[in-house]
Amino acid sequence: MRAQSHAILTSSATVLADDPALTVRWAELDASTQASYPQENLRQPVRIVIDSQNRVTPAHRIVQQPGETWIARTQEDSRAWPDSVRTISVPAHNGHLDLVVLMMQLGRQQINSIWVEAGPGLAGALLQAGLVDELIVYVAPKLLGTQARGLCELPGLEKLADAPQFTFSEIRHVGPDVCLHMVSA
Numbered sequence: 001m002r003a004q005s006h007a008i009l010t011s012s013a014t015v016l017a018d019d020p021a022l023t024v025r026w027a028e029l030d031a032s033t034q035a036s037y038p039q040e041n042l043r044q045p046v047r048i049v050i051d052s053q054n055r056v057t058p059a060h061r062i063v064q065q066p067g068e069t070w071i072a073r074t075q076e077d078s079r080a081w082p083d084s085v086r087t088i089s090v091p092a093h094n095g096h097l098d099l100v101v102l103m104m105q106l107g108r109q110q111i112n113s114i115w116v117e118a119g120p121g122l123a124g125a126l127l128q129a130g131l132v133d134e135l136i137v138y139v140a141p142k143l144l145g146t147q148a149r150g151l152c153e154l155p156g157l158e159k160l161a162d163a164p165q166f167t168f169s170e171i172r173h174v175g176p177d178v179c180l181h182m183v184s185a
Contacts, residue, residue: 001136003029003037005045005115007070007106010062011122012051021061022047022117046070046111048088050122052097058082072102099129124153127164135166135182138174 002008003024010022026039044067049056052074056063058081063069071077072088074097081087090102106114116126126132137151157163166182173179 001115002045003033003043004113006111006113007046007048007115009048009050009114009116009118009122011118012049012053012055013121014118015049015051015056015060015062017119019061020117021065023065023067044068045115048072048106048111048114050097050099050102052092058085072097096125099125099131103131120150120153123151124155127152128154130164132164133184134169135180135184137180137182139178139180141176141178 002022008022010020014020023044024042026034026042029037044065046067047062047065047069049062049069049071051071054073054075054077056071058064058079063082063085068084068086070086070088072090074090074092077087088102088105090097090105092098093101116123154163165185167185168180169183170181171178172181
């Protein structure tokens, strides 16, 4: 999925918690994709980090990977960054980076297909802003209690009628799990 996207979007919270690389790994691609795209032609999607509090540093893995990393910020940052890092200035809205403005800026840069790998905060904010066209959810045959982290934070959402609406486009087994592919209704 990463390889099919123009960009991969994450949050500074995910970078701080996991220190991800967020790269396409040629060795993990299926054989037909490897045959079509030799390793030397592998294109890395732009990695985009939402970092309104300037918490990501040049020491994080995401910044040190091949390809470009764009950091979306609401405030200036005076640190020295590698040439592969670009800062995007985005205004704040209700105390958070304005996701709608960010998406408009990315569209002007021909970033039209974005794969999101983030926790419940950013996932919920994107859903609440109506910025999710497709949702791919993997469900394991396990149950967790109320203390577990949820899929997304949707504060104030208490009625099904108010929930973001999706329709299933595909349901398939992936090992012991189920993959739910949904599109916005």
